[in-house]
Amino acid sequence: MSGGEDLPGLGEAVLDALFTQADVGVHVLDPRLRVLRVNPVAIGMRGVEQESLIGRPVSEAYAPLGVDVDVGMFREVLATGRPVREALMRSRPLADPDREHAYSVSVYRLRNAEGRVLGLVATTVDVTERExxxxxxxxxxxxxxxxxxxxxxxxxxxxxxxxxxxxxxxxxxxxxxxxxxxxxxxxxxxxxxxxxxxxxxxxxxxxxxxxxxxxxxxxxxxxxxxxxxxxxxxxxxxxxxxxxxxxxxxxxxxxxxxxxxxxxxxxxxxxxxxxxxxxxxxxxxxxxxxxxxxxxxxxxxxxxxxIVMTALQSWPLRQEQDTRRAAEIAQRHRPGGTGAASWFDALPLPGARVAFVVGKVEDPGLSAVATMSRLRTAVHSLTTLDLDPHELLARLHATVLRLAREQAATGETDEPTAHCTFAVHDPVSGRFDIARAGRSLLAVVHPDGSLDTAPVPDGPLLGEEGPPFASTSVVLPEGSTICLASPSLTEQDGPTVEQLAAALGHPVRPPEELADDVGALLAADRVLLVARTRRLPDDDVAEWAVESEFRAVGPTRRKAKERLREWESAVDPFAVGLVVSELVTNAVRYGAAPITLRLIRGEGTLICEVDDGALAAPYLQHAKAVDEGGRGLHICATLAESWGVRYREDGKTVWAELSTTPDAEPEPRRERGRASGEGDGQPKASSSRADGGPEAAG
Incomplete structure (x- = not known):
């Protein structure tokens, strides 16, 4: 049989098989959209005689069967010849009225060999289960x-x-x-x-x-x-x-x-x-x-x-006496229930200084509270190292990265990041050191009312890659106002510069009133810290330049004791003299000029600070019984409540804090001091390691 040979009756056989055996519903319509022919599996035909539909308009014929026909779609296909394929139609047929059925409908235009339009053919497939x-x-x-x-x-x-x-x-x-x-x-x-x-x-x-x-x-x-x-x-x-x-x-x-x-x-x-x-x-x-x-x-x-986080945030900061001497602080936090893990702190530092901290964990979730608590604890621990603000943020950044690795190991996908602003105010010199990670709110108001809202630019978040954290140092006049707040959700959300200027531009108003005005501009769950800086009175600070010679130790010690008597301090003068001798001797032997001794009087405390121009790191040494030296810092650590070292770009400061001892007996202690080797300019009890060199004892 040739490929072009036609079989008699083939077309009629195909149509008969399609109408009687196929699972696809077939509907044939004339140009006036009247039903010409349907097969038994056509939409809505179960239990319905075909003769009841033949010759009726399509919308009128199928409406009693629960089928809503889109007549406009049929007319468009008839007019344009563009077929519609797999249009979705839903209905509740009479044969199954309690269940909505879904049908996939395709409509094609019929034409004869001469191009005359004969009508439409629509095929329907029940896709109820698929849908x-x-x-x-x-x-x-x-x-x-x-x-x-x-x-x-x-x-x-x-x-x-x-x-x-x-x-x-x-x-x-x-x-x-x-x-x-x-x-x-x-x-x-x-x-x-x-x-x-x-x-x-x-x-x-x-x-x-x-x-x-x-x-x-x-x-x-x-x-x-x-x-x-x-x-x-x-x-x-x-x-x-x-x-x-x-x-x-x-x-x-x-x-x-x-x-x-x-x-x-x-x-x-x-x-x-x-x-x-x-x-x-x-x-x-x-x-x-x-x-x-x-x-x-x-x-x-x-x-x-x-609830725990809100309690931590809302717990009022107890200003210790030392921080009261450095600044007058007001705080605000209005819980909002969103779980924005923000925190603030005012921490006393050696030398009567105070640190201000404001931070916020970004993208708070289930782990935000734990992250906030751990970062807050880390800040408290890092402040004991007396680091510069930018160096402290670098250490805190490493802590956040470690937390991210720990969370990744447990299967958590969210890596913690955080904003943090860390600032240190020195009430002796008025120096204000500050570093920022992220975009916490920061503003400084000078006593003349001028406002600086960007003393330090925004920096990368803790836990994110980016440039080093921005930092700066300025000297603030006494009575300057520092405003710190956790960041808003977006950079556009929050008070404008004009609003901040209106709220803070009143240098004579107390910080509590300023905190009320600024707090009203902040959204819920943001924390706010407002501090008015103070300077220590001149009578509470004594400072002397020290020659870089051992013969200067004795006169320096005598000046310290004389100032102690002038202050009528209850701190043991023997202990003060011994600590001054050891710290100055260490500076002369292992440090570099210039050397300065500073005494800071507190309520019930005395701080001895010795500055020198070397970066040699002193360390506590345990001398043997037969050693003649190496006990200097050990003696200082025994007599003082605390001691430590802080570094500058041009040197370091070794400090020791002594508390009052009302029952001290200075004269016998003084004799005992002479017997132990305390003498003018005799370096008998000091230890230091200079620039990686061998350990040495005085």
């Missing part, structure tokens, strides 16, 4: 996107209802245990299946039926069955619950539990006569309730940690 499966996937995707976004228990319950009604059910009731609603720990699942006390947390239902139970009402076990099901279950005939929930229509209940702990339960219901819940529906509910339970657990954990 239902896709709908379940879409619903599950929506649940994963929307449920748990708020980290709030009641909003999570509301999100579950919003996702599932009306797409999955006509009504829903979410009930949570009393302890969960009070942000407490959920209770373990009862072995006998008994239900804990449940209260309605969220509900929705059709407007034309009886209203759902009110929020907060106690729900009796009848709604969820006699026992809380371990997996989603369809209840055949639920009992009415106090007249609030209608016992009509299919009802599916499921527990909200995680890690063998019960958080609540949920019930989904459909209208009377609606389609029953299927096994696929129960599998969908299993996934959604599992997601909801985990979100509720996360919300509980977040709420508990946020």
């Amino acid at each position: 239902r499966a896709q709908g379940r996937l879409n619903l599950l995707h929506r649940a994963r996107e929307r449920i748990g976004s708020s980290l709030d228990v009641e909003r999570t319950a509301r999100e579950l209802v919003d996702v599932m009604v009306p797409g999955f059910a006509d009504g829903a009731v979410v009930a949570l245990t009393d302890s969960v609603l009070r942000n407490g720990a959920p209770g373990p699942a009862a072995r006998d299946g008994t239900l804990p006390l449940l209260r309605c947390a969220a509900a929705a239902g059709p407007a034309d039926e009886r209203p759902p139970p009110p929020i907060g009402s106690v729900l009796l076990p009848g709604l969820f069955g006699p026992e809380l099901p371990s997996s989603p279950m369809v209840l055949a005939g639920p009992e009415p619950v106090g007249g609030d929930v209608a016992a009509e229509g299919p009802l599916l209940v499921a527990s909200l539990s995680a890690r063998d702990q019960v958080l609540g339960a949920v019930a989904f219901r459909r209208r009377p006569g609606a389609e029953q819940f299927t096994a696929e529906d129960m599998e969908l509910v299993r996934g959604v309730t599992s997601r909801t339970a985990i979100s509720l657990e996360n919300a509980l954990r977040f709420t508990r940690e946020h």
Whole structure:
């Protein structure tokens, strides 16, 4: 048989097979959109005689069968010849009125060999199961996107209802245990299946039926069955619950539990006569309730940690006496419930200085509170090293990177980053050192009312790569006002420069009033620190230049004791003399000119500071019994409350702080000092390591 040979009756045979055997519905329409022919599997044809449709307009013919025909689509295909492929149509056919069906419809124009339009042919395929499966996937995707976004228990319950009604059910009731609603720990699942006390947390239902139970009402076990099901279950005939929930229509209940702990339960219901819940529906509910339970657990954990965080933030800073002498401080924090992990601190430093710290963990989440606490602790620890602000931020940056590695090892994807501003005010010299990581609010108001809102530019966040942290040093006049606040959510959010100037441009007003005005401009959960700088009185500071000779030790010690008598200080003069001798001797032997001794009088304390121009690092040495030297810093550490070293670009300062000893007996102690080798300019008890050289003892 040749390729071009036609078989008699082939066309009629193909059409007959298509109309009688194919699973695809076929509808043939004339140019006036009247039905010419349909096959038995056509849309809506089950149980309907074909003769009742033939010759009738398509919209009129299919309307009684529950099929809404898009006549405009048919007319467009007839006029343009452009086919429509796989258009989706939904209907409830007479043969199955309780179940909505989905059909894929394709429409083509028919023409004969001469090009005359003969009508249309429409094919339909029942894709109900495919669309239902896709709908379940879409619903599950929506649940994963929307449920748990708020980290709030009641909003999570509301999100579950919003996702599932009306797409999955006509009504829903979410009930949570009393302890969960009070942000407490959920209770373990009862072995006998008994239900804990449940209260309605969220509900929705059709407007034309009886209203759902009110929020907060106690729900009796009848709604969820006699026992809380371990997996989603369809209840055949639920009992009415106090007249609030209608016992009509299919009802599916499921527990909200995680890690063998019960958080609540949920019930989904459909209208009377609606389609029953299927096994696929129960599998969908299993996934959604599992997601909801985990979100509720996360919300509980977040709420508990946020309560702790808010307590930490709102706890008033107790200004120690030393910080009061350096600055007058006001603080503000207005909790807002968002969990923005911000903190502030005012920390006393050696030399009567004070450090101001304001920070915030970026992108707060479940680990924000822990990160904030660890960073705050790290700052407290690093301040004991007396580091420059920019060096302290560098160490804190390394801490944040280590925390990121720890979280990555535990499977957490969020890497912590943080803003932090660290500033140090010296009330002796008025020097103000500051460094910034991120974009915390920073403003300095001078006594004349002039405002500087950018003494240091923004820097990279802690935990992010970028240039070194910006830092600067300035000398502030006494009475300057420093304003520090944690950053806003965005750079555009927050007070403008004009608003800050209006709030802070009053140098005579006390910091408490300024903090009220600035705090009113800040959003909730931002912390604020306002400090008015002070200078120590001249009578509380004594300073002498020291020759870089051992013979200068004795006169310097005598000057220190003479000033101690002038101050009528209760600090033991023998201890002061010995500490001054050892620190000055160390500076002469291992340091470099210029050398300066400074005494700072405090309330109940005396600070001895010796500056020199070398960067040699003194260290505490344990001398042997037969050694003649090497006990200098050990003696200082024994007599002083604390001691340490801080470095500058041009040298270092070794300091020791002594406290008052009212019962001191100076004269016997002085004799004992001579017996121990205290003499004018005799370096007997000092130790230092100079530039990596060998250990040496005086």
